[in-house]
Amino acid sequence: DAEEELEHRSPIVTIMGHVDHGKTSLLDYIRSANVVAGEAGGITQHIGAYEVSLAGDKRITFLDTPGHEAFTAMRARGAKVTDIAVIVVAADDAVMPQTKEAISHAQAAGVPMIFAVNKIDKEGANPQKIYEQLSQMNILVEEWGGKYQSQELSAKKGINVDALLEKILLEAEILDLKANPDREASGSVIEASLDKGRGYVATVLVQNGTLKVGDLMVSGQYYGRIKAMFNERNQRVNIAPPSTPVQILGLNGAPQAGEKFKVYADEGEAKDVATKRAQISREQGLRARKHITLDEIGRRLA
Ligand code: GTP
Ligand code: NA
Ligand code: MG
Numbered sequence: 001d002a003e004e005e006l007e008h009r010s011p012i013v014t015i016m017g018h019v020d021h022g023k024t025s026l027l028d029y030i031r032s033a034n035v036v037a038g039e040a041g042g043i044t045q046h047i048g049a050y051e052v053s054l055a056g057d058k059r060i061t062f063l064d065t066p067g068h069e070a071f072t073a074m075r076a077r078g079a080k081v082t083d084i085a086v087i088v089v090a091a092d093d094a095v096m097p098q099t100k101e102a103i104s105h106a107q108a109a110g111v112p113m114i115f116a117v118n119k120i121d122k123e124g125a126n127p128q129k130i131y132e133q134l135s136q137m138n139i140l141v142e143e144w145g146g147k148y149q150s151q152e153l154s155a156k157k158g159i160n161v162d163a164l165l166e167k168i169l170l171e172a173e174i175l176d177l178k179a180n181p182d183r184e185a186s187g188s189v190i191e192a193s194l195d196k197g198r199g200y201v202a203t204v205l206v207q208n209g210t211l212k213v214g215d216l217m218v219s220g221q222y223y224g225r226i227k228a229m230f231n232e233r234n235q236r237v238n239i240a241p242p243s244t245p246v247q248i249l250g251l252n253g254a255p256q257a258g259e260k261f262k263v264y265a266d267e268g269e270a271k272d273v274a275t276k277r278a279q280i281s282r283e284q285g286l287r288a289r290k291h292i293t294l295d296e297i298g299r300r301l302a
Pocket of ligand 3: 023024025
């Protein structure tokens with residue numbers, strides 16, 4: 001409603017790029033350089049997303065799902081999870097097929113891009129060559145008079161990674177990201193699976209509202225009351241404000257990556273929504289298994 005109080009939220013960033021261009025190295029460096037003092041020795045449980053705290057109480061949430069499959073799956077389900085895409089290109093290599101794919105994914109999703117020109121510590125690194133290849137795709141970096149921010153860096157040595165984080169924060173400022181922390185939570189599922197002993201475990205990203213232990217959540221055809229929540233350091237948390245990734249226990253199934261979730265105040269309504277979706281999903285399954293005529297295939301392809 002119009003009376004809603006919107007507050008600033010931190011950016012959600014996905015790192016993409018060609019194989020071996022340094023996505024994981026960059027994430028690892030950022031994570032290790034920004035681990036909060038006193039928690040460095042803690043057990044880090046991989047939950048597919050994490051939040052880094054920077055100076056001045058600024059935060060950035062990184063989605064640790066650089067696989068294009070996950071991105072495509074999320075896009076297919078209409079979940080716009082990412083605010084900013086960082087496209088990593090190795091300066092000693094070139095703009096490669098998966099670089100182009102990453103760029104088209106970001107463009108199709110309408111997500112702003114920042115280019116991280118990596119491996120500048122290597123002999124033969126040639127950032128200008130990368131900018132030229134990008135320009136052939138109509139992508140002009142600022143240095144070439146265009147609109148795209150780029151940063152030359154070395155993920156391995158940690159050179160200029162801070163400058164990249166600053167550029168991410170600048171982009172976020174321009175986007176003016178807002179959410180209402182005072183309403184029921186909604187967001188997207190990053191990944192979910194059945195864990196022996198713990199039951200269904202889902203990593204979710206809160207995009208609006210604040211998620212709380214005890215909340216009744218529906219995601220796709222599944223629902224449940226949240227029994228426990230954990231942050232990326234595997235610490236129990238009771239609340240998760242906007243842009244926070246958390247692992248949750250309590251759903252009665254594993255929704256697909258990219259599925260949306262929503263918290264309901266009314267238990268009957270939540271069950272109703274989930275049950276109806278389960279029914280639709282069963283019917284679709286049955287229909288898919290029936291004989292399909294050539295005519296119908298034609299209609300579907302049209
Ligand atoms: P995939 O997940 O397989 O697509 O690869 P990736 O993009 O995550 O690349 P990854 O971080 O695994 O790095 C690939 C290789 O490049 C590793 O051997 C890294 O050590 C190396 N590497 C990454 N960044 C740098 C860098 O800045 N400088 C140098 N010299 N090597 C780097
Ligand atoms: Na690799
Ligand atoms: Mg990797």
